[in-house]
Amino acid sequence: MQSYYECGKYKDIEELMNCIGHNASVASNYLATISDKKKNEALNKIAKVLRSNKDGILRENKRDLDNGEKKKLSTALMDRLALDSQRVESMAEGLERISEFKDPVGEVIASWERPNGLVIERVRMPLGVIGVIYESRPNVTIDAGALCLKAGNACILRGGSESFFSTKVILSSIHEALSTSDIPLHSIQMVGTTDRAAVTKMLNMTQYIDVIVPRGGASLTKKVLMESKIPTFQHLVGLCHTYIHKDADPKKAQDIVFNAKMRRPGICGATETVLVDREVTKTLLPKIIDQLISAGCEVRGDREIKKLGFNINLASNKDWETEYLDKVISIKAVNNIDDAIEHIQKYGSEHTDAIITENSIEAEKFMNSLSSSIVMHNTSTQFADGGEFGMGAEIGIATGKMHARGPVGIEQLTTFKYKVRGDGTIRP
Secondary structure: OOOOOOOOOOOOHHHHHHHHHHHHHHHHHHHOOOOHHHHHHHHHHHHHHHHHOHHHHHHHHHHHHHHHHHOOOOHHHHHHHOOOHHHHHHHHHHHHHHHHOOOOOOOEEEEEEOOOOOEEEEEEEEOOEEEEEEOOOOHHHHHHHHHHHHOOOEEEEEOOHHHHHHHHHHHHHHHHHHOOOOOOHHHEEEOOOOOOHHHHHHOOOOOOOOEEEEEOOHHHHHHHHHHOOOOEOOOOOOOEEEEEOOOOOHHHHHHHHHHHHHOOOOOOOOEEEEEEEHHHHHHHHHHHHHHHHHOOOEEEEOHHHHOOOOOOEEOOHHHHHOOOOOOEEEEEEEOOHHHHHHHHHHHOOOOEEEEEOOOHHHHHHHHHHOOOOEEEEOOOHHHOOOOOOOOOOOOOEEOOOOOOOEEOOOHHHEEEEEEEEOOOOOOO
């Protein structure tokens, strides 16, 4: 195996990134063949160290939060940035859950025998080196590192400047744990600079990085999609819809819409637009709107919705294409399910869309007609999360149509190869 380089000595971005890329490539070759037992032992050690370093992690997170206040970051960004004892514990528990999942590497997806005696197997294998570029969320450092490790991949993490100190101390905890394991420290690396030139370089490291995963706002994702020469798990925006069908149960509609918007307004799975059948606007919406406004949510509606009263602001066309990531929601009346589907197809981001109805036939029509990566029936869009899907955690929600879609968990961080076995078999 090739040796690792000391990257800390490099100040030049080109040299620094090439060093990190080389080390990741070497580590990935080792990780591809390491036992599941060793990976699980490492994950559980990281969880233990996270818990023991909790105070230090929260202290560094406060530095980021203080800087965020000075920079006047939005409420949504501050919420994503913030850590507390429970969130640190959740990261540790996530590591333990991931360790319990079946190792995907080497899994036989399919097998068959040909008439000539050849036995062919389609087998899962790691992607290799995964570059993760993200903003605000320090927990992504753990989620991405753990999922990549479990799937046999090395990863290069580039967190945002707003979470620099949090990311750095979390990575230190990871390395502290890995130093007592059989996993190379270079399996999980951080780009230790806030210089944006590092991102540009990273997006062009085709000799080292196999996949790029962007996790952040629209501007970051657009930059990645425009500049990357490396295959990318696309996630542009989370413009999620909840459609209230005429056959919706009023109590379910009220509970689901409130949760879908207000549980955590700043996450990508939060509902941004509610569509409602015109014939039930006056019977179903008043309680929903009253509850939202009482909780501090700004409601923007089309002209028909605005006539319901309350303190509703008139929505513009721009609202239908806006991911608020805040306590703001737009509501529009539609004639029927076909109008709702047409609206989502026009304005949606193919992230997560839900229908509330007791009509199972209409529910299936809605879910079959949309190409969103996640479609839901009678539940909150806030469930668009790898942990809630039973994946332990996620590295992001992919809305593109290639390879991975929806929550990107362990299996989505693998590809496959064919193993072909013969017995002196030659082709005529």
